[in-house]
Amino acid sequence: MAVSAEWRQQWIEAVSKIRSDLGYEKSAEQLRALQKTGLLKLTDLKNDPAKFFEAHRLLAHHAPKLGPGFWIRFTVHYNLFAGSVLAVGNDQQVARLNDFQQEGLLGCFGLTEKLAGVNSGGVVNTIAEWDDASREFVLTTSDAGAHKNWISQGLVGELAVVVADLRVAGKRCGAHAFLMELRKGGQPVPNVELGDMGRKTVGNDLDNAWIAFHGTRIPHSALLNRYGDVQPGNGGTYVSKAKGLTNMGMIGQRLFSGRVAVAWAALTFTRKLYEMTREYSDRKKCWAPKGTSNLTSVPQLNHLYARAEANLAQLERFVGECEAQLNDCLRKDQIPPASLQEAIACAKIAASEMSIDLCFRLKQDVGSHALMGDTGFEQMDFLQACKFAEGDSRILMQKLARDRVKAKATIGSSEEQQLTAELQAAMKSGSQAWDANFDKVYDLAWQVVTRNVGTLCPGVSLRIPCGLSKL
Ligand SMILES: Cc1cc2nc3c(=O)[nH]c(=O)nc-3n(C[C@H](O)[C@H](O)[C@H](O)COP(=O)(O)OP(=O)(O)OC[C@H]3O[C@@H](n4cnc5c(N)ncnc54)[C@H](O)[C@@H]3O)c2cc1C
Structure with missing residues (x-):
């Protein structure tokens, strides 16, 4: 549509x-x-x-x-x-x-904790204990490490989806999401403590909060219960409603739409920064052996503009293709197939890392202009947020490499096959070999990224971006 x-x-x-x-x-x-x-x-x-x-x-x-x-x-x-x-x-x-x-109510999403979050694979330390007598859940933060942190919109939002470890009749049922009121009449609800994360390098028009729950009571209806619920009575019983589907697994589905949105955001930021800079460099006069020229025609910048155009065009096609396939799944309420999940991870990595690479290179080659306010360069940490939001590049790359090493099929370039064979051989000496060979792990992951991009959208080859280059 x-x-x-x-x-x-x-x-x-x-x-x-x-x-x-x-x-x-x-x-x-x-x-x-x-x-x-x-x-x-x-x-x-x-x-x-x-x-x-x-x-x-x-x-x-x-x-x-x-x-x-x-x-x-x-x-x-x-x-x-x-x-x-x-x-x-x-x-x-x-x-x-x-x-x-x-x-006009606003909501936040409380997953990340000081010591847990996306990077801990969804394991959280905030506890939601079922109280059968009152038919409520009681949210508790065991210690400062379990404080929710970085929660965007936490200082203004009236509502929150909070991820907490559900306990029913003393049994752990895993991470579940609860829809709760965070603020009433402008004030936090009882037994919720909120604080400001403090100043950031950019984006200070966004409030980021840490949140602690001190026995906060929320009703039975707060549990987002399409896939799992608590049946009251006799201490309470956890009921799984769909075989093989967990609440946390289904919340994880949001990461796919988030990754596509972030990939687009990184590419859009980069295209716009290049456009704004090009306007300047076209006008900026530069000395040349045969009379004055402009900054755009300086060879390193000229070639960078051409390379950026080729990389951006290819990645826009690729992210567009991932989006089209994901949209189909979203409309049909289907979980994306593994191949699309992998392609989306590749889109997120390639779009954010190539954007960081291209914008960093641009900054190196436009002289004092890059130091001026309102040129867009002062907002480059936008891309830093793209790098770790909805699944950090490194963590996604670890998963790509692990999946590739486990796969039996012979796929990819000879370099990809060679790296896979080397890592498979190294792993025979024990699991510590994975970290010891981290360079190869990330090289292999980048091979998987470029294979995915190149298969769906053939074009220029994507060189390893500077943020992922070897130590
Ligand atoms: C502006 C902003 C808004 C946010 N909004 C929200 C929000 O609304 N709700 C919410 O729940 N969270 C939010 N977050 C939190 C965000 O999701 C986390 O910051 C993000 O998941 C990264 O976690 P971390 O910062 O703790 O990184 P860390 O876990 O400390 O990781 C640091 C780095 O180490 C590397 N690393 C970590 N683990 C591994 C591993 N296993 N293997 C290899 N490398 C690894 C990665 O390169 C990573 O960048 C927000 C963060 C920011 C900055």
């Missing part, structure tokens, strides 16, 4: 007014107003995913000017918060999204 030109124009106008210099409360007001326009529904991730991704892309056009704050606020609300409700909520819980939208 293509996005209409009329909708596109309306969205472009709506996001053109966003500012990043207003402080986080006013920044949040901008998101409340944007969602109240109804141009993008909290349910569009499932019903109209093409619109969901186009909205993210068009917002990312402003990233070199705005930085990452508002973009993160937006994607946390639409993808992580609303997306988790869509993924694991029952019909009534999903229906509440329309009310939240009309009332």
Whole structure:
């Protein structure tokens, strides 16, 4: 389903007014107003995913000017918060999204903890204990290491999807998501303690909170229970509703849409930064042996522009292909096949790492211009956020390499096969060989990335980006 030109124009106008210099409360007001326009529904991730991704892309056009704050606020609300409700909520819980939208309420997503989070594979230390007598869950943070941290929109949001380890009748049932009120009448609900994470290098129009739960009581209906529920009585019984599907596994589905959105954001930021810089370098005069020329025609910059264009065009086609396939799964409520999951991981790695590489190189070759405010270079940490959000490059690469070494099939270039064979042989001496050969692990992962990109979208070869180059 293509996005209409009329909708596109309306969205472009709506996001053109966003500012990043207003402080986080006013920044949040901008998101409340944007969602109240109804141009993008909290349910569009499932019903109209093409619109969901186009909205993210068009917002990312402003990233070199705005930085990452508002973009993160937006994607946390639409993808992580609303997306988790869509993924694991029952019909009534999903229906509440329309009310939240009309009332302009904002939600956050509380997974990461000081000592756990995406990188711990979804294992969390915040506990949700079922209290059968009151038919409530009691949220507790055992120690400071279990404080939720980096929670975007945590200082303003009225609502939160919180991931906690569910305990029923003394038994651990694993990480589950709970939809709860975080704030009422502007004040945190009882027994929730919140603090500010402090200043960041960029994106200070976004509030990031740490959160501690001190016996916070939430109702039975807070559990997002499409795949698993607690049956009250006799201390409570955990009931799994769909064989083979876990709540946490289904929340993990949001990472796929998040990865595609982040891949687009990185590429869009990079294209825009190159466009802005090109405007400057075309005008900037430079000495040349045969009279004056301009900065654009200096050989290293000229070649960099050509290379960036080729890399960006290829990656845009690749991410577009991943998006099209994912949209099909989202509309049909299907889990993406393993091949698409791998391609999406590759898209996220390639788009963020090539963007970091290309923007870093550009910065090295435009002289003092790169130090000026409002050139976009001051917002380059936008790409840093792309690198670790929704699955850090290194961690995704570890998984790609492990999967490749386990695979029996003979696939990929001779270099990929050679690296695979070397790692398989090394592993015979014990699991420590994996870390000892980390260079080969990342080389192999990059081979998998470039194979995935090249298979779907043949084109120029992607050289290993500077952020992943060898020590
Ligand atoms: C601006 C911002 C907004 C955020 N918003 C939210 C939010 O709304 N909700 C939420 O839940 N979280 C949020 N986060 C948290 C974010 O998801 C984490 O920061 C991210 O998962 C990385 O975790 P970390 O910073 O603890 O990195 P660490 O775990 O400390 O990792 C540091 C580095 O070590 C490497 N590394 C780590 N583990 C491995 C491994 N096993 N193998 C190889 N290399 C490894 C990686 O390169 C990684 O970059 C936000 C973070 C930021 C900065």
